[in-house]
Amino acid sequence: MAAAAFLCARAAAAALRPPSRGLPRRLLASRVAAASASGEGGGGVEFQGTVGFLGLGIMGAPMASNLIKAGCDVTVWNRTKSKCDPLLSLGAKYEPSPAQVALSCDVTFAMLADPESAAEVACGAGGAAEGLAPGKGYVDVSTVDGATSKLIAEHITSTGASFLEAPVSGSKKPAEDGLLIFLTAGDESLYKRVAPLLDVMGKSRFYLGDVGNGAAMKLVVNMVMGSMMVSFSEGLLLSEKVGLDPNTLVEVISQGAISAPMFSLKGPSMVKAAYPTAFPLQHQQKDLRLALALAESVSQSIPTVAAANELYKTAKSLGLADHDFSAVIEALKAKVQSSQQQ
Ligand SMILES: NC(=O)C1=CN([C@@H]2O[C@H](COP(=O)(O)OP(=O)(O)OC[C@H]3O[C@@H](n4cnc5c(N)ncnc54)[C@H](OP(=O)(O)O)[C@@H]3O)[C@@H](O)[C@H]2O)C=CC1
Numbered sequence: 001m002a003a004a005a006f007l008c009a010r011a012a013a014a015a016l017r018p019p020s021r022g023l024p025r026r027l028l029a030s031r032v033a034a035a036s037a038s039g040e041g042g043g044g045v046e047f048q049g050t051v052g053f054l055g056l057g058i059m060g061a062p063m064a065s066n067l068i069k070a071g072c073d074v075t076v077w078n079r080t081k082s083k084c085d086p087l088l089s090l091g092a093k094y095e096p097s098p099a100q101v102a103l104s105c106d107v108t109f110a111m112l113a114d115p116e117s118a119a120e121v122a123c124g125a126g127g128a129a130e131g132l133a134p135g136k137g138y139v140d141v142s143t144v145d146g147a148t149s150k151l152i153a154e155h156i157t158s159t160g161a162s163f164l165e166a167p168v169s170g171s172k173k174p175a176e177d178g179l180l181i182f183l184t185a186g187d188e189s190l191y192k193r194v195a196p197l198l199d200v201m202g203k204s205r206f207y208l209g210d211v212g213n214g215a216a217m218k219l220v221v222n223m224v225m226g227s228m229m230v231s232f233s234e235g236l237l238l239s240e241k242v243g244l245d246p247n248t249l250v251e252v253i254s255q256g257a258i259s260a261p262m263f264s265l266k267g268p269s270m271v272k273a274a275y276p277t278a279f280p281l282q283h284q285q286k287d288l289r290l291a292l293a294l295a296e297s298v299s300q301s302i303p304t305v306a307a308a309n310e311l312y313k314t315a316k317s318l319g320l321a322d323h324d325f326s327a328v329i330e331a332l333k334a335k336v337q338s339s340q341q342q
């Protein structure tokens with residue numbers, strides 16, 4: 001086994017020790033490094049091998065970075081090559097296509113924008129499937145629908161490799177801090193094999209059975225989140241309209257039964273009409289679109305989500321696709337303005 005891979009195994013084992021769970025990741029990473037350097041850290045679960053990472057956007061970059069900082073031997077690829085540079089500075093290797101990453105690594109993770117890009121990177125020309133073979137694993141952590149995930153699973157497993165879907169709950173900051181929540185489904189032995197890596201990048205993980213269940217869980221969580229954000233936006237605007245200070249509303253909400261980290265985190269900047277991107281609005285709208293299709297597939301009506309989706313679509317048409325999803329409040333403002341003009 002390569003020295004770096006061994007270090008990764010020990011780092012991951014150290015990361016699994018119960019007292020370390022929930023610590024700020026930087027502290028954990030330095031603890032892991034110290035444990036490795038001192039020769040401490042035998043026993044526990046070990047990851048044996050090299051790790052590929054495809055897709056270095058808002059989420060993929062910090063996730064890959066945490067693996068590197070934990071001592072893993074990581075090879076990266078991104079469509080826009082310049083986004084690989086910070087990872088290369090940290091010690092990552094580079095390969096010029098998803099196929100070559102998959103060929104050179106034991107397990108490859110993918111964090112892509114949407115179903116189309118996830119399928120293209122896994123199954124398209126030069127895609128990961130071309131580099132996979134028996135004994136290798138492919139873990140798709142992108143948020144996609146179950147049908148896309150099953151399609152990718154079929155391509156991957158037809159090479160003899162194993163497949164795990166593992167979308168994440170948690171945004172940019174939890175990704176940086178290694179505090180994501182993994183919603184996994186698919187090959188259980190691959191799940192167990194990569195568990196040490198998931199524990200470097202996240203604070204918890206769920207194994208949900210067959211491929212499609214992780215995607216479904218993620219879409220249900222995000223449809224609730226998208227509707228909550230719309231309801232919160234309506235409250236902020238209404239409070240202002242009736243002469244209240246929306247900052248006080250944020251504080252009142254934070255102390256009561258509907259308190260949510262999302263409101264406390266995003267409320268103050270929303271009041272200032274600032275939307276620094278953690279979760280791009282276009283991805284939230286994609287998730288609502290996919291959740292609506294999921295609900296349709298079991299003939300369930302989700303009218304609140306349908307209404308929220310329309311607002312995110314309006315926000316996109318206002319040029320806010322790349323802003324944080326909290327910018328959906330601007331679609332409401334536009335609606336209020338146009339109704340006042342009528
Ligand atoms: N941001 C968040 O808070 C969270 C996001 N997610 C989900 O994670 C996934 C990634 O999100 P995030 O990192 O925020 O998104 P970004 O938009 O920051 O990154 C998207 C990534 O996908 C790549 N990509 C897009 N289209 C293609 C394509 N056609 N071929 C190859 N690569 C492509 C981009 O490459 P390039 O750099 O070249 O554009 C980039 O690496 C999404 O599915 C999202 O829903 C899940 C949890 C939280």
Ligand SMILES: O=CCCC(=O)O
Nearest residue numbers: 143169170171222279
């Ligand atoms: O998919 C994005 C989720 C963002 C979050 O969980 O805060």
